Amino acid sequence: MKKVFSFILIAVLSVVLVACGSNSSSKEEKSSKDDTKSESKTIEIQSKYQVRGEKKDGSDSKNIEEKVKVPVNPKKVVVLDYGALDTVEALGAKDTVKGAPKGEGGASLPDFLNTFKGDDVVNTGSVKEVNYDKIAEIQPDLILFSGRTAGTEVQDELKKAAPDAARLYVGADDKDLLNSVEENTTNLGKIFDKEDKAKELNTDLDKKVKTAKAKAKKVDDKAMFLLVNEGELSTYGPGARFGSLIYDVLDIKPVDKNIKASGHGQPISYEYVTEKNPGIIYAMDRGKAIGGKESSNKALSNDVIKDVDAIKNDKVINVDPELWYLASGGVRTTEKQVDEVIKGLE
Structure with a gap:
């Protein structure tokens, strides 16, 4: 009788353990899916800019308007614009930058961007001449660019070098300068989950502008x-x-x-x-x-x-x-x- 009771007890415990294991596995699987879902979160940003043609008077320029799906908290970012590079640093997202244009021997990088001179940030050429091979090595999630690299030929090459990367225009609009600078800052704040910092930076700029206008x-x-x-x-x-x-x-x-x-x-x-x-x-x-x-x-x-x-x-x-x-x-x-x-x- 004792042997029968022991056998029943062992069987019940086995069922309970299997159920717990299954439940734990289910939770782990759900957690893993949630993590993946979080990592792949994107936001849609309206990108508007003008691509210059060959004519000096700009009469053959082409207007581009597109909605870009951008990853939130990207892990590997290439920034091809120095103004945007400075904004990314100001937001506290410097560590996401894996590539930037430094020129030959790093000579083109402005002094106030010296924090990007290290070998941890790959040199992607100059602000006009892009090293596509270096960008291909980085395999970025996101490429930020502006007018100097907005041309169709450059964009086609960037797409070949980094087919999985989102490409977002972050240049300022001379016809609406202040608003475009602040809009770009707001968008970058959303991308890097630094919205409060972006508001702070825009507020500081507004104060400076008011001071200058008063003078x-x-x-x-x-x-x-x-x-x-x-x-x-x-x-x-x-x-x-x-x-x-x-x-x-x-x-x-x-x-x-x-x-x-x-x-x-x-x-x-x-x-x-x-x-x-x-x-x-x-x-x-x-x-x-x-x-x-x-x-x-x-x-x-x-x-x-x-x-x-x-x-x-x-x-x-x-x-x-x-x-x-x-x-x-x-x-x-x-x-x-x-x-x-x-x-x-x-």
């Missing part, structure tokens, strides 16, 4: 943005690259409202500068930005413009070319640009 109201001087490129001069007006921040966002009066909008600016002469007689000059040395010859100081010392008000009254602000030419469009880089503009208002 601009008290200044009667009209301004000129002067790009110096190895002796050649060009300028930018409202609604154009560089000019949009100064004139459209910060409400500083332009010395000339009729400048043709162009990515390369409107070519001008020293006589033009004298004729317009700006009270403030924001000068940028393009050569210095791209590793060429520095020529801004020599250009500004030209006798033809020696009697211009900005020259006589020491109102020439030499802006940081790395910041303005290479890294504009990020939330923190825009704030730094505003700081430089304020110098001309003091």
Whole structure:
């Protein structure tokens, strides 16, 4: 009888253990599925940008508008835009960046992005010339790009190199600069689960802009943005690259409202500068930005413009070319640009 009872007891215990094991296995399987589901979570972001054609006047540009499914909390990100790279760092998501354009020997990377110089971040070429093989090695989840790499040919190559990566445009819109910078920051905050930090960064930028606008109201001087490129001069007006921040966002009066909008600016002469007689000059040395010859100081010392008000009254602000030419469009880089503009208002 005892043997029969023992056998029954063992059988019951076996059934209970099997049931528990099955339940545990079921929970583990459910947990695993939940984890997978969490890891594959995506958000849909509207991506709008313009691709330049071959014509200098931009008449053959093509508008792109698409909805992009972007992974939330991506593990491997390639950032091809320095402004966006700075924003990603500001959000606290630096460790997700596995590739960025540093140029030959890392020489192109701006000083304020030195934290990305290490070997843990793969060099993907330059901001214009992409090393697709390096991107293929990374196998990124997400590629962030802007105007310099927005062309159809580049995008086709990126798709071949990283077919599983989402590709999102993060360049700023010169026609709606402030809103586009803040929208990009908000979107990146959603992608990296840093929405509160994104709000904080946008709030800081708004405060800086209000400060600059308040100063601009008290200044009667009209301004000129002067790009110096190895002796050649060009300028930018409202609604154009560089000019949009100064004139459209910060409400500083332009010395000339009729400048043709162009990515390369409107070519001008020293006589033009004298004729317009700006009270403030924001000068940028393009050569210095791209590793060429520095020529801004020599250009500004030209006798033809020696009697211009900005020259006589020491109102020439030499802006940081790395910041303005290479890294504009990020939330923190825009704030730094505003700081430089304020110098001309003091």
